[in-house]
Amino acid sequence: MNTEMTLGVVGAGKLGEAIVGGLLKREFLSADQIVASVKHEGSLDRVATRLGVRATLDNIEAVRGRDVVLLAVKPQNMHAVLEEIGDVLTSDQLVISVAASVTTGYVEDRLSLPIPVVRAMPNTPCILGVGMTALCAGQHATSVHLATAEAMFACVGETARVDEGLMDGVTALSASGPAYLYVVIESLAEAGVKLGIPREVSTKLAAQTMLGAATMVLVSKEHPALLKDTVTTPAGCTIDGLLELEEGKLRVTLIKAVVKAAERARQLVEKTSG
Ligand SMILES: NC(=O)c1ccc[n+]([C@@H]2O[C@H](COP(=O)([O-])OP(=O)(O)OC[C@H]3O[C@@H](n4cnc5c(N)ncnc54)[C@H](OP(=O)(O)O)[C@@H]3O)[C@@H](O)[C@H]2O)c1
Structure with missing residues (x-):
């Protein structure tokens, strides 16, 4: 268990829930180390009941000061979310995005500071812990950041590192x-x-x-x-x-x-x- 690490999840939908579920099941983190945000009030109960983590409608509360911030909203919501949290994030945080077709450059351009960003492309079998996730690093992310993201996604299946240019192929294949x-x-x-x-x-x-x-x-x-x-x-x-x-x-x-x-x-x- 990473007793020190805290995680903020923006968008605890199908995939966000699967990832948090895997982190809890594999005891990578405990529920009190995780805060997750959703869009609709009606989703708060679902997140709190199914995952046992703190659920909020406030994205800033979800991400402020967390060691790792997982962005798991739909690609079309990424712009609005980044507008909202872009000024709150700091360079000692790690941002992991799972949004399909959203590049690390797109995320970096909408953050006020140079912040490490890792892009991950998982698949639906992650729900059962037998997923496949490909990961690539943005310009400020080091191998340590990639290793942190890899360890997280290893809780929901296998992982592989690729260059960002291969992410379209990964999307199409796995x-x-x-x-x-x-x-x-x-x-x-x-x-x-x-x-x-x-x-x-x-x-x-x-x-x-x-x-x-x-x-x-x-x-x-x-x-x-x-x-x-x-x-x-x-x-x-x-x-x-x-x-x-x-x-x-x-x-x-x-x-x-x-x-x-x-x-x-x-x-x-x-x-x-x-
Ligand atoms: N599903 C997969 O297997 C898969 C695989 C690879 C990549 N992805 C990527 O993962 C991301 C999420 O996909 P999904 O299938 O999990 O979608 P989803 O089930 O629709 O979940 C999206 C979540 O985002 C929340 N949300 C929407 N707008 C928000 C906002 N402004 N602030 C905070 N939360 C917000 C929604 O809240 P409510 O619950 O309140 O509506 C919902 O919980 C997508 O970008 C997708 O490309 C998914």
Whole structure:
């Protein structure tokens, strides 16, 4: 437990709540070290009840003097929030932003002082502690600041450091990625149903198979193509399935999907920064 560290969260919505929930569950911080702000009075009870942390409608109260300030409002609300808190933050604080398509430069430009900013791009599985978060540093953030942010996001899954220029790719791959993989799970489950397997069992078979395959890649550290080869018996049934995937252009379709989503992420960055 970081007994000294205090955290102010601006925007305790789905993601803010998931992150605070992970910090508490992993005992990285205790509830009395955290203050979280929301927009609507009706949300105060939800935050206080579900997380047990102090909830407020006052963003300045949430951030003033906190060691770390986590900005977890929607990208379109970042401008207003930064206008509000920009003069209150000081250079000994660390600002972490999870707002998609909002660059560290955008945040830095709206702060009165040179303040360390880390940008993080998590994904929804963070809710269950199995997320993937990519992090990059702004111009005033050191490796110590990055390490602090990494330790926090490690409470909700895995982390990776990237250059900020790769954040659009990250957004398209690991932040949008769960949506693509849900489609794959859904399709495999449909196949099971077509073959007479009850839907519930079929969905479990598909989802656990995806989890197992992902775990094999992560734990064995083998190239996925090698792992695929170990499942593919000569003249067996897997090779017939793989040939269908090739004919259906699964590979190129997935590559194009991620590239297209990255292009859209780039457009959103330009729109937000403009
Ligand atoms: N969800 C994800 O998996 C995910 C993944 C990567 C990045 N992100 C980023 O995370 C951010 C939050 O996403 P989300 O899905 O958690 O959104 P959300 O559930 O809508 O949460 C947004 C929160 O911000 C609060 N809020 C709005 N305006 C505010 C203001 N002016 N001052 C203080 N609080 C304010 C809202 O308060 P009320 O509750 O009172 O309305 C709400 O609690 C976004 O920027 C998004 O791009 C999300």
